[in-house]
Amino acid sequence: MAVDTPPTADPAKPLAGRTAIVTGSGQNIGRSIALHFARAGANVVVNGHRNQSAIDKVVKEVEALGVQGLACLADVGDAKAVEAMVKKAEDKFGTVDIAVSNVSLRLHQKFFDISLEDWDRILRSNLSSAFYLARAVLPRMQKAKWGRIIHISGEDGFQGHIPGRAHNMVCKAGVHAFSKAVGIEFAADGITANTVSPGSIETTRDWSQYPKNWREMRLGQIPMKRIGRVDDIAMACVYLAGDSGAFISGQVIHVNGGQFMY
Numbered sequence: 699m700a701v702d703t704p705p706t707a708d709p710a711k712p713l714a715g716r717t718a719i720v721t722g723s724g725q726n727i728g729r730s731i732a733l734h735f736a737r738a739g740a741n742v743v744v745n746g747h748r749n750q751s752a753i754d755k756v757v758k759e760v761e762a763l764g765v766q767g768l769a770c771l772a773d774v775g776d777a778k779a780v781e782a783m784v785k786k787a788e789d790k791f792g793t794v795d796i797a798v799s800n801v802s803l804r805l806h807q808k809f810f811d812i813s814l815e816d817w818d819r820i821l822r823s824n825l826s827s828a829f830y831l832a833r834a835v836l837p838r839m840q841k842a843k844w845g846r847i848i849h850i851s852g853e854d855g856f857q858g859h860i861p862g863r864a865h866n867m868v869c870k871a872g873v874h875a876f877s878k879a880v881g882i883e884f885a886a887d888g889i890t891a892n893t894v895s896p897g898s899i900e901t902t903r904d905w906s907q908y909p910k911n912w913r914e915m916r917l918g919q920i921p922m923k924r925i926g927r928v929d930d931i932a933m934a935c936v937y938l939a940g941d942s943g944a945f946i947s948g949q950v951i952h953v954n955g956g957q958f959m960y
Contacts, residue, residue: 712940714739718796719787721745721774721831724752726901727850728800730928731935732756736763738936740796743768743787747801766791774801775822777830784834793842794835796939799828799873800850804903806862817865824869828876832891836884845889846939847880849873850931851950852896857958870895874950881948890947894934897954899926922955 708714718735722728724746732742733756742760744767746753753769760767768790772779787794803823807816828849839845854863855870873893880891898916917923934951937943952960 708739711739712942713796713936716740716795716939717743717787717791717793718798718939719743719745719770719784719794719831719835720798720800721827722747722801724749724756726903727896727899727928727931728798729756729759730932731798731800732767733759733763734929734932734936735796735939736760736765736767738940739765740939741766741768741791743770743783743791743794745770745772745774745783745801747771747773774799774827774830775819777826777833780827780830781834784831788838793838795839795842795844796846796848797831797835798848798850798935799831801827802850802852802866802869804854804863804866806860807865808862809864812865820865821869824866825872825876828873832876832880836880836889839889840884840887843888845884845887846943847877847889847891848935848938849877849891849893850896851893853954853958856895856950856952856960877950878948885947890938890943892938892943892946892948893950894931894938895950895952895954896931897926897952897957899928899931901928916957920955920957924955926953926955 718740720732723732723744736742744753744756757767757769770783772783851870851873854867877891877893930953
């Protein structure tokens, strides 16, 4: 019986010829995803909300790896801004093959301290943004019969481990539900949609939104006895973005050092 084999590709450049948008890629996890995609051969659209110099710097790092980059300053909580970003990317590269929704605002607020404005702002930034991006890139993906949608979630979406984050918990659970919705509806078009859920990761962050002794507390909970690296998340995204992820859809990869085992 004949056995299907994956498409032939340079194993060192599994994303060669592809174009990816990574939102929130001026620093931390998003930057690492952008650079790993570039090392894998993809052109990368680098997005940020406020800091033009940060995304310009990442574009230079991307282009130093031998591919093309594009800096797009856009508020992903604004549907029109996302549409404009995708059009700019398609005008330059022809299509967007891989879309990673990574932006997240993580406020630590007791339930009755969450204003209606806070609730709406977090939902637009952390959840609606994924819908806006998918809606903008899916038509071209359908025509190409190939596409990868990846959502960066988090333990807030799967484990009620920190109080005071009602809005973020809803969003992080929601992006994975959205992965499943896109995955089932667009599977016949060669499009996959998946979620990567980081555990405790070393990043630059606003420590006022976290409990005291957060790092020490987490180290005591992680069987591997280390905090994760941004590269750990990026490599999971590369796996899902290439032919290696062709038969994976509607799934979540938990990258947490064994802290939570589902």
